[in-house]
Amino acid sequence: MLNGPVRHVVVVGGGSAGWLTAALLAADHDSASPSGLRVTLIESPDVPTIGVGEGTWPTMRDTLRRIGVSETDFVRACDATFKQGSKFVRWTRDHADDHYHHPFVLPQGYHDADLVAGWLRRGDTPFDRLVSFQPALCDAGRAPKQFGTPEYAAVANYAYHLDAAKLGLFLRAHCTQRLGVRLVSDHVDGVDAQDNGDIAALRTRAHGPIEADLFVDCTGMRALLIGQHYGIDRTPCGDVLFNDRALALQVRYPEADTPIACQTISTAQANGWIWDIGLSARRGVGHVYSSAHTDADAVEAALQRYIGATGGAECEIIARQSLAFDPGYRRRSWHRNCVAIGLSSGFVEPLEASSLVLVELAATMLSEQLPATRETMDVVAARFNDTFAYRWERVIEFLKLHYVLSQRDDSAYWRDHRDAASMPARLGELLTLWRHQPPSRYDLPRVDEVFPSASWQYILYGMDFRPQTRATTRRATDAARAEAAFREAAEIARRMRPALPAHRELIDHIHTRGLSPV
Numbered sequence: 001m002l003n004g005p006v007r008h009v010v011v012v013g014g015g016s017a018g019w020l021t022a023a024l025l026a027a028d029h030d031s032a033s034p035s036g037l038r039v040t041l042i043e044s045p046d047v048p049t050i051g052v053g054e055g056t057w058p059t060m061r062d063t064l065r066r067i068g069v070s071e072t073d074f075v076r077a078c079d080a081t082f083k084q085g086s087k088f089v090r091w092t093r094d095h096a097d098d099h100y101h102h103p104f105v106l107p108q109g110y111h112d113a114d115l116v117a118g119w120l121r122r123g124d125t126p127f128d129r130l131v132s133f134q135p136a137l138c139d140a141g142r143a144p145k146q147f148g149t150p151e152y153a154a155v156a157n158y159a160y161h162l163d164a165a166k167l168g169l170f171l172r173a174h175c176t177q178r179l180g181v182r183l184v185s186d187h188v189d190g191v192d193a194q195d196n197g198d199i200a201a202l203r204t205r206a207h208g209p210i211e212a213d214l215f216v217d218c219t220g221m222r223a224l225l226i227g228q229h230y231g232i233d234r235t236p237c238g239d240v241l242f243n244d245r246a247l248a249l250q251v252r253y254p255e256a257d258t259p260i261a262c263q264t265i266s267t268a269q270a271n272g273w274i275w276d277i278g279l280s281a282r283r284g285v286g287h288v289y290s291s292a293h294t295d296a297d298a299v300e301a302a303l304q305r306y307i308g309a310t311g312g313a314e315c316e317i318i319a320r321q322s323l324a325f326d327p328g329y330r331r332r333s334w335h336r337n338c339v340a341i342g343l344s345s346g347f348v349e350p351l352e353a354s355s356l357v358l359v360e361l362a363a364t365m366l367s368e369q370l371p372a373t374r375e376t377m378d379v380v381a382a383r384f385n386d387t388f389a390y391r392w393e394r395v396i397e398f399l400k401l402h403y404v405l406s407q408r409d410d411s412a413y414w415r416d417h418r419d420a421a422s423m424p425a426r427l428g429e430l431l432t433l434w435r436h437q438p439p440s441r442y443d444l445p446r447v448d449e450v451f452p453s454a455s456w457q458y459i460l461y462g463m464d465f466r467p468q469t470r471a472t473t474r475r476a477t478d479a480a481r482a483e484a485a486f487r488e489a490a491e492i493a494r495r496m497r498p499a500l501p502a503h504r505e506l507i508d509h510i511h512t513r514g515l516s517p518v
């Protein structure tokens with residue numbers, strides 16, 4: 001057994017993490033055929049999934065295509081809409097006109113011109129609108145593709161907003177009916193260990209022990225295997241990112257044809273922030289906050305005020321959910337023959353929708369690097385742990401950036417966020433460097449950075465961080481190139497706006513007629 005082949009993988013947990021992991025493993029390793037990898041998913045009928053997690057990254061398009069899902073079916077089944085990035089409101093200053101975008105397209109001419117120096121020369125023009133055509137599309141409520149654009153193809157890069165509960169059901173059907181995943185609906189009560197400490201089997205209430213070669217812990221915040229069984233510590237980060245609670249609501253649109261926002265809208269509050277996500281059938285609106293700085297009553301009142309101001313009096317709250325979380329990540333997500341993916345491996349506030357993208361990255365790495373035998377597993381595990389420790393640290397720094405650049409002074413929450421003691425050392429160093437040069441691949445050198453340097457630039461310059469750039473000998477050429485890129489971005493926006501349908505029009509078209517398959 002110790003050096004035996006890896007033929008059977010058991011995934012415990014049927015939330016978004018469990019089903020995405022099972023789907024990628026089964027699709028990549030031919031589980032529908034008798035000679036393929038056996039993939040079993042155990043989900044407890046007694047423990048609900050977390051039920052939130054509506055914002056994604058463009059990686060989700062690759063994931064869905066890879067597992068063989070039709071985009072039309074997905075949009076219809078999951079009430080999905082298109083997301084072209086995030087719009088941050090009141091983050092720099094507490095004014096109604098304070099906002100900037102973090103779009104999904106790279107700045108125009110990103111690799112050819114010194115855009116930051118060009119932007120500084122332009123005085124007060126907002127960075128996002130100067131370098132990218134996408135903010136103008138979002139503000140105009142345009143979709144990122146046309147009726148005739150095939151499934152998964154984009155005119156403007158996009159991800160999705162989706163109903164998390166419906167995604168689970170959709171993936172479960174696809175996995176069990178098309179990909180050969182065996183579903184066991186049962187509660188895992190205990191773990192049988194081998195002499196060397198590996199997991200031999202999971203004890204279930206009705207199906208007895210279930211053996212496998214590799215176990216994936218997707219049991220959410222319970223972390224049944226990696227936490228409760230193995231006791232692998234977490235690296236907490238509540239001293240950097242204070243938010244540890246959320247109140248999530250589902251809100252009906254006032255009219256059937258109310259426009260759908262094509263970006264996540266994140267509005268800063270005195271002690272946290274509110275997300276606003278437009279799905280086809282409803283909005284998801286939630287307030288993330290720090291329990292050390294405010295309480296549930298104040299948050300409820302702030303959320304009610306927000307909904308009143310953004311949806312009108314006819315809006316109706318369909319559902320509400322209070323959630324608590326402990327920000328941080330598992331020091332090691334892969335231990336022996338057990339790997340944790342999803343909330344079991346960690347969670348930080350959903351400010352940039354980093355959770356599902358980490359699930360996709362982890363499941364993809366697991367699938368592509370699936371050890372052939374137990375003998376090779378520790379080598380893969382060490383790489384996996386190194387990769388994800390790096391990713392978690394970068395995600396934490398990236399989220400903290402949104403807070404340290406704020407000039408808000410209306411509460412202790414914002415002042416505490418700017419306290420140097422709460423700033424990760426590496427972020428402090430980078431900010432020193434970035435006073436004189438823009439974020440680049442030298443600061444974020446890995447191939448699969450969760451947030452590439454362009455994302456850091458959108459936040460920095462969206463929040464009025466004004467560096468002192470070095471005078472260079474190529475200045476005249478650089479200036480001309482930057483100006484050409486700015487003209488191009490404006491021209492693309494001008495041409496695309498009338499050529500793209502309204503977001504709701506495209507969603508309605510997909511529901512009635514569908515997109516052409518790839």
Ligand SMILES: Cc1cc2nc3c(=O)[nH]c(=O)nc-3n(C[C@H](O)[C@H](O)[C@H](O)COP(=O)(O)OP(=O)(O)OC[C@H]3O[C@@H](n4cnc5c(N)ncnc54)[C@H](O)[C@@H]3O)c2cc1C
Pocket residue numbers: 012013014015016017018042043044045046047048049050051052053054055056164186187188189218219220221222224246248286323325341342343344350353354355356357359
């Ligand atoms: C407020 C909030 C907002 C969020 N927003 C976003 C967002 O916009 N974008 C994003 O990417 N992410 C977001 N997330 C994170 C996202 O919700 C999760 O990453 C995602 O849902 C994956 O969850 P999961 O599958 O790991 O866990 P869960 O959904 O909790 O699933 C756990 C599963 O384990 C099973 N289970 C537990 N114990 C046992 C047992 N003993 N035996 C058998 N089965 C068991 C349960 O039945 C369940 O099926 C948000 C999270 C929160 C808290």
